[in-house]
Amino acid sequence: MAGTVKRHGGRYIYETLRRRILTLELKPGSPLDEVSLADSFNLSRSPVRDALARLHSEGLVTVLSNRSVIVKPIDFEGLPRYLDALDLIQRAVTRLAAGLRSDADLEEICQKNQEYMDAVNASDFGMMSEKNKEFHLRVSRAGGNPYLTQYYENLLDEGQRLIHLQLNFIISDLSSTIGNDHEDIITAIAEGDMEKAEEAAHEHTELFRKRFIDYLNKSQVKDFNLSWIDGKEELAL
Structure with missing residues (x-):
């Protein structure tokens, strides 16, 4: 070593x-x-x-x-703005992937998802966050816009600690389970349905949002004095 x-x-x-x-x-x-x-x-x-x-x-x-x-401290107060940016870019790159992907792209997207699911089944949340990022980047690359992909990768990097927090919490919470969160995205891309792909990407961001709110509400996070509104729920710690 x-x-x-x-x-x-x-x-x-x-x-x-x-x-x-x-x-x-x-x-x-x-x-x-x-x-x-x-x-x-x-x-x-x-x-x-x-x-x-x-x-x-x-x-x-x-x-x-x-x-x-x-x-760098995690900016919980900036989370709503982060999620807005993630939602917009995730919808855009997934929509492009549905319209432009090749058969080889689809095969690699499915392979990345399988690697993610292998990590899920092994309850390896460190590997899960890495493979989740790799899956979404492969989707973005299938859309053929390197500028969007670079910005998207920056967002995924910034959010990786947030993903790790919630995945760790979900695994430790016996009442929660993680399934194949990417299934609707893959189906829409395979069908070449751009509208469906964008909708699936948006729902994926909303799942992230809801899981993180659940994590904050159920965990003992008390040090942030956080109060923000996601449009439907208000969280005050």
Whole structure:
């Protein structure tokens, strides 16, 4: 392992820290000290600094006024705006996929969904969040618009910690189950029905919204003093 770290340096540190942040192994607000990280990876501070800079560019860490670095806190108050953006872009890329996908695209979309379901059946919520992202990106690429795909990937990255929170909670809640959430999207894309695909994408975002509200209501999240309205429900913690 030490040899691997030495060979790959900053990339290895970046990938390791990114995974730990997205899976919440590193909690929001956790400090990321260059010296301590360099010691733990047995490397100089330079590749650590490069890795932190890349994580900062992706919005996963925050640099404070005293130049210290922390894992970016989750912006619960900004969640309604995030979901609005996710809904719009998800509807657009899924609609395009239904109209433009090839047979090869459809086959790969189904394969990504199977990998997601394998993670669901294994109750591996870390892998579930990764495979969920891969599925949606494959759908977007089938639509053939790289600009939309890049923006969509940024949104999926930003929301991955939220997905991880709710998946972890669903698995731990014996009254809840996760099925094949992508089935309607795949059916619409297979049929080439753009209207149906857009509707299925919207319903998928609404499922995310409802699950997260359920997570916040049932969990012991009390530190955020959050009050926001999703159009149907009001949540005040």
